[in-house]
Amino acid sequence: MKTVYICIDDTDNIDSIGTGEILENICDRLKDEGIAEGGFVTRHQLLISDKIAYTSHNSSMCSALLTDDTEAVVRFAGEYLENNSADGSDPGLCVYEPKGSDTSFLTAFGKRAQSEVLTKDDAFNTAKLYDGEIFLSEHGGDGSGIIGALAGIGLRLTGSDGRIKGKIFPEKEGERLTCRDFCKKYGAGQAIDSETLKKIPDDETICFEAVTKAVYRDFMITIVAERRGDLYVPVPKKLKNKK
């Protein structure tokens, strides 16, 4: 099995499910079909600009997959987007199978997409540098989602960009665990100090008080926790509710 990356962008409209949920659905279906197994989804923020008309989010969603058949992933995900993206959206798909090429052009493209308005030509020109490794395709509308899809792969490959989709709930509020056990239990690779951004040592105590969100850092699911006396507390993500 090899690791390939999949990223999609611009699949939603105001009434539809979000792009992150579409990617999770694609991963579930790929698993059901026996094509690939997906991991967690990362969200990567791209440029907010008034040159990108009425940007609702301008973020892309990326996941790593284990598969033996990259072409089947590309085919299946492309068809899925064509059948399930929202009306009026401009879906783009990027699948990347690393074969040892220098990834710096890809990561640079991702970073540029956070500070510049890029075009579809920019995306195709970068993709051309990775012939046989990058599969970039449009699946409706004006296809401009390929820009974010390629950028999302680049940002994922930096190892430290974006947030993990979904929330992490404490099994029991106020639960105390060593950092090592906390990470193991909640599927994180590490926890970092919210002030210093340094890794919290394995034997420090984490007090898990309330729902939190993880970020993607050092190629790992990372919990951000604040120092409170001799404990660390994961930064809470409050749940809102308004009718």
Add this chain to the structure above:
Amino acid sequence: MMDKEKIKKAVLTAESCSDYSDDYEEELCDDENISCLNCRYRRWIKGGFECVKGKYSDE
């Protein structure tokens, strides 16, 4: 980036807005409050956002 005043105004506006509706979980920006920043009708523009609810008001 939005300044503190705009962020405060976005909270006050959303608190009294009957059209507020949560955006997708992964797009919520304000962890503490009901805010236009978390509403599915806000559209980002440079330096802030616009409300596009009016565009959809016949739905």
